[in-house]
Amino acid sequence: MFKTFKLGGVHPAENKLSEDKPIQVLPIPKIASIPFSQHLGAPAKVLVARGDVVKAGQLIAKGEAFISANIHSSVSGKVQKIDNIVDTSGFRRPAVVIAVDGDEWEESIDRSPELKTEITLGQKEIIQKINDMGVVGLGGATFPSHVKLMVPEGKKAEVLIINGVECEPYLTSDHRLMLEKGEEMLVGVQILKIALGVNKAIIGIENNKPDAIKHLSDLAQKHEGIEVQGLKVKYPQGAEKQLIKALINREVPSGKLPIEVGAVVNNAGTAFAVYEAVQKNKPLMERVVTLTGKSVKDPGNFMVRIGTPISELIEAAGGLPEDTGKVIGGGPMMGKALNSLEVPVVKGTSGILIMPEKESQREKVLHCIRCSKCVSVCPMGLEPYLLEKLVMFEDWDRTQSEKVMDCIECGSCHYTCPANRPLLDYIRLGKNKVGQIMRSRAGK
Amino acid sequence: MNDVMIFAIASLGGIGIAASVILYFVAQKFKVVEDPRIDEVEESLPAANCGGCGYAGCRAFAEALVKQGDDKSNLDGLNCPVGGNDVMATVASILSLEVEEQDPLIAVVRCNGSHANSPKKVMYEGATSCAFAHNLFSGEGGCSFGCLGLGDCVKSCDFDAIHMNSETGLPEVNDKCVACGACVEACPRDIIELRPKGKKDRRIFVSCVNKEKGGPAKKNCDVACIGCGKCVKVCPFDAITMENNLAYIDPIKCRLCRKCVPECPTEAIHELNFPIPKVKKEPVAVSQPKVQDVKSIKEESPAEAVKEPKSAPAEKPEKPQEKPEDKTNETN
Amino acid sequence: MNLLKVSGSPHVHTDNSVKNIMYGVIYAMIPAMLVSVYFFGLDALRVMVLSVVACLLVEYLLQKYVVKTDVTIWDGSAIITGILLAFNVPSNLPWWIILIGAIVSIGVAKTSFGGLGKNIFNPALVGRVFLLISFPVQMTSWPVPKPIGGTALTDAVTGPTPLGIMKEGLAAGQSVQEIMPEIPNYVQNLMTGFQGGSLGEVSAIALILGAIYMLYRKIITWHTPFAYLGSVVIFSGILWLVDPTQFVDPLFHLVTGGMILGVFYMATDMVSSPMSTRGQLVFGAGAGILTILIRVFGAYPEGVSFAILIMNGFVPLIDRAFKPARFGEMVKS
Structure with missing residues (x-):
């Protein structure tokens, strides 16, 4: 019996080109650029200076604010400069540029491949460890994990949900990780359970990955309180609120966090990173990245050091195709179009998608024909056509009262619009403006 | 028959008389005494309702004028940018006050990152909204301070005074500009500034707002201010300040001597509507693409009557570069 | 590149x-x-x-x-x-x-x-x-259908529609049962197309075939037609139960006139119908009631066009009043 969420949703062509490709380790780059701000929240404060020699795994920037995360060097070498570089956000932001020399790791890191199942640390220590190791949500939003694990007072976590949905078309990094590092991941889930103080965890996986469902179900029999649940293929099932609805049939109220209904959602990749951080003492310095695209010669999944320029990743997959029109950091539904090929891989880069020229072109925008497709596919039950119009007329009050802030920016409306209207573009603008207005009102 | 008619006439007439009496008393009781001067002042205003004065419309501005005129017997700080000095003088005479003449302002686009100067590195597709593109990426030319060229300023203008030049991809202000400030508000990158029109429409300004260091700035745009500071040194009136690698010419202190113009290595300082000297070599600025109007030189500027600009134009406070919203919910 | x-x-x-x-x-x-x-x-x-x-x-x-x-x-x-x-x-x-x-x-x-x-x-x-x-x-001078190679039902070239016959008969004081024989075998004929009427009114089956195709292609949703037909059946059914001699049975209303055409092809017109499914249900129900009101109590024998046009005018209001079910609005289970 496969579950799913009720409201809206679309089913774009899956195009999981690289699902059978095992994870390859990408060679260490010659130069690594590690941005300070790879997570949601305040940028980390830099600790190194030009000319310093750093080791792989060394802390180079400290997250001092409450919502912030530590940044570690992913390579060993000399700090060449600390400068603004174009990163995945599309803007020039500060980063540490390291000229790589050898591959010397911090001694504290356990590099042995053995599985370490015994969990020795307690709840507080685990959270501290996750904080120290700079683990963030690896699904794409990069929310610092330790903040997520600290249950606010008066709230109680009842169930831990592990997001192995990977509902974005093309991407396969979580899928491969679940298949190849399933045991480690389940230990990571146990650690997360202890950190949250819950005794039940559900792993949600869409049924286009039957091998992963089977593999993890078999492994989970050895673990107490971990359940694997298959889900119908439907985008955006990987969105927190939709996943909670699908798995435990609870709805997170508007403007509230999942903890409101007793759930905490973590990505499958995050569970693996937590395992490495807690059991192996290894900071988040590399991650699995899918490099894919219809005209890419050799799509695949790669274990990549943070800070590697994506051009090296593209080389490893057979070079940049002739007809490239767009390079996207992330999946095709929510990913960000990159404006340079020298952008480094960061903690939130789950994939690099290379779109051919003819697919990357947007079609001509026509008048809205009120077909109500956008309304019927919106997983939050909003009216995208209306929000677009309100934003165009700059009616911010009504934009707010029509719940623009509930939008999860999944892009279903934009995807489905037969008139090719840039609905999400305007809704994003509306969210931005309304957010500013709300903040300035709250400040008064 | 007659009875019916008489009854009808009497009853309707009676109702009429009763109603008129009630209405008379209601009108007396709820009479709103309004200063007749407000109407008079409003009459003299341009009725553009543009909001350039900072009030919701011309009526609200008229009320504010009369109120301040009564309370403080001056009109300091109140100015109708559309009507200019003539209108303010009329208003002052209605309120039997004196008003200082203001130097008229005009919107100035401080970016010269045209297609030629800042070649496209990527192509943007999507909503034609600068506000959206501003949060999406740095810009087609790579400069995260420069003009995005999607025309939010054009859309905001009620006076048909600002238009996109399709050749350069930059907006151009024409002489219809009344300095209402709508485009200044609309520009998400704070490129447009209201500056005094200047004598004979002559202006000198830094046509760049890039706060990056010289290297990266120049990499993205040939005519960026690189913060070298040469203009600061050469200025005899201390009118140029350097902050965050960006030169700014104070229009009040500037005496239009033009010494800084040839000094700028990237031709980022623009001069407008100056006559071309016959003896000297052709000055640098003339070869530059004019982002401002050149027509207006023919018309007599009202600023000619003004000897010295007396009050400082409200300088726009530096807004911090807004962080792009990255609050996408986790979906994977 | x-x-x-x-x-x-x-x-x-x-x-x-x-x-x-x-x-x-x-x-x-x-x-x-x-x-x-x-x-x-x-x-x-x-x-x-x-x-x-x-x-x-x-x-x-x-x-x-x-x-x-x-x-x-x-x-x-x-x-x-x-x-x-x-x-x-x-x-x-x-x-x-x-x-x-x-x-x-x-x-x-x-x-x-x-x-x-x-x-x-x-x-x-x-x-x-x-x-x-x-x-x-x-x-309103409806030619009698004359199938290619077949014979017409009557010798007349033009004739009234079933709804017209019914309206005139009722207006003349006859009861439904007295008028019925004048409309021979209406259900069978209407479904396959032997009634006098406009082009699109003649065959309900062909229209329904097309409607199924549109439903399959997801061009229309079931909400508007369902609410429309439902409210026609309920409202005309109530009237019929009250007095079967003065009011026709619901089936008659369903298959006569432009009902099928209007319900599936015109009330579902994207541009002039509401956006949310709740709104579409309201829109359909309102149009159904108006149709019966016009047919039974109005001056025209047919009311589908007027009913849909009237409801078109209410669409902005319906859109404002009936929002889709928002996520998080449903009760926690």
Whole structure:
């Protein structure tokens, strides 16, 4: 019996080109650029200076604010400069540029491949460890994990949900990780359970990955309180609120966090990173990245050091195709179009998608024909056509009262619009403006 | 028959008389005494309702004028940018006050990152909204301070005074500009500034707002201010300040001597509507693409009557570069 | 290499397009078009071709010379309007009346509001109602169907529609049971097309076939037709139960007149119907009640067109009042 969420949703062509490709380790780059701000929240404060020699795994920037995360060097070498570089956000932001020399790791890191199942640390220590190791949500939003694990007072976590949905078309990094590092991941889930103080965890996986469902179900029999649940293929099932609805049939109220209904959602990749951080003492310095695209010669999944320029990743997959029109950091539904090929891989880069020229072109925008497709596919039950119009007329009050802030920016409306209207573009603008207005009102 | 008619006439007439009496008393009781001067002042205003004065419309501005005129017997700080000095003088005479003449302002686009100067590195597709593109990426030319060229300023203008030049991809202000400030508000990158029109429409300004260091700035745009500071040194009136690698010419202190113009290595300082000297070599600025109007030189500027600009134009406070919203919910 | 493109997400798009949807509707109307040609002969073809060409021509001229926008006559919407207009008129209508209908449909009801997507009212219905009010004689002299190679039911060339017979009979003081024999075998005939009426009214089966296709292609949803038919059945059923001699049974209402055509092809018109499913249910129910009200108590024997047009006018209000179910609104379980 496969579950799913009720409201809206679309089913774009899956195009999981690289699902059978095992994870390859990408060679260490010659130069690594590690941005300070790879997570949601305040940028980390830099600790190194030009000319310093750093080791792989060394802390180079400290997250001092409450919502912030530590940044570690992913390579060993000399700090060449600390400068603004174009990163995945599309803007020039500060980063540490390291000229790589050898591959010397911090001694504290356990590099042995053995599985370490015994969990020795307690709840507080685990959270501290996750904080120290700079683990963030690896699904794409990069929310610092330790903040997520600290249950606010008066709230109680009842169930831990592990997001192995990977509902974005093309991407396969979580899928491969679940298949190849399933045991480690389940230990990571146990650690997360202890950190949250819950005794039940559900792993949600869409049924286009039957091998992963089977593999993890078999492994989970050895673990107490971990359940694997298959889900119908439907985008955006990987969105927190939709996943909670699908798995435990609870709805997170508007403007509230999942903890409101007793759930905490973590990505499958995050569970693996937590395992490495807690059991192996290894900071988040590399991650699995899918490099894919219809005209890419050799799509695949790669274990990549943070800070590697994506051009090296593209080389490893057979070079940049002739007809490239767009390079996207992330999946095709929510990913960000990159404006340079020298952008480094960061903690939130789950994939690099290379779109051919003819697919990357947007079609001509026509008048809205009120077909109500956008309304019927919106997983939050909003009216995208209306929000677009309100934003165009700059009616911010009504934009707010029509719940623009509930939008999860999944892009279903934009995807489905037969008139090719840039609905999400305007809704994003509306969210931005309304957010500013709300903040300035709250400040008064 | 007659009875019916008489009854009808009497009853309707009676109702009429009763109603008129009630209405008379209601009108007396709820009479709103309004200063007749407000109407008079409003009459003299341009009725553009543009909001350039900072009030919701011309009526609200008229009320504010009369109120301040009564309370403080001056009109300091109140100015109708559309009507200019003539209108303010009329208003002052209605309120039997004196008003200082203001130097008229005009919107100035401080970016010269045209297609030629800042070649496209990527192509943007999507909503034609600068506000959206501003949060999406740095810009087609790579400069995260420069003009995005999607025309939010054009859309905001009620006076048909600002238009996109399709050749350069930059907006151009024409002489219809009344300095209402709508485009200044609309520009998400704070490129447009209201500056005094200047004598004979002559202006000198830094046509760049890039706060990056010289290297990266120049990499993205040939005519960026690189913060070298040469203009600061050469200025005899201390009118140029350097902050965050960006030169700014104070229009009040500037005496239009033009010494800084040839000094700028990237031709980022623009001069407008100056006559071309016959003896000297052709000055640098003339070869530059004019982002401002050149027509207006023919018309007599009202600023000619003004000897010295007396009050400082409200300088726009530096807004911090807004962080792009990255609050996408986790979906994977 | 070309310049990289930058745009906001999403970066993929469905194959669905406005053109796709519009031509889907046209395909759905093909069975009904064939049936009408079968029953009314070349006259039907003449009316349909005239109407479609007139609509295209009017739209072309207006877009090219009056509004001065891109000419978009091949997006399919004008063709739909043309066919629907033809479906709503008798097959012996003079050509100039059809032309007037096209001008009103496309010019007044569509282009003057800003073209496709901006019109408040269904253009074909506006044209139809305009013609019905302006040319009542021509618009209500219904030719009796004469299948190609078959024989007509009666010798008369024209005759009233079942609804017309019923209305006149009831007005003359007869009871339903007395009038019924004058409409022979109405259910069977109406389903397969032996009734007098406009082109699109003749065969309910062909229309339903097309409607199933549209439902399958997800061009229309079930909400509006369901609510419409449901409220017709309930409301006329109540009246029928109250007094079977004065009010006809619900089935009669369902299969007569333009009910099927209106419910599946015109009430579901995307542009002039509400956006949320809740709104569509309200819209359908309202149109159903209005239809019966007009048919039973109004001056016209047929009420579908008026009912849909009246409800079209309420769409902005319905959109404002009936929002889709928001996520998080449902009760925690």
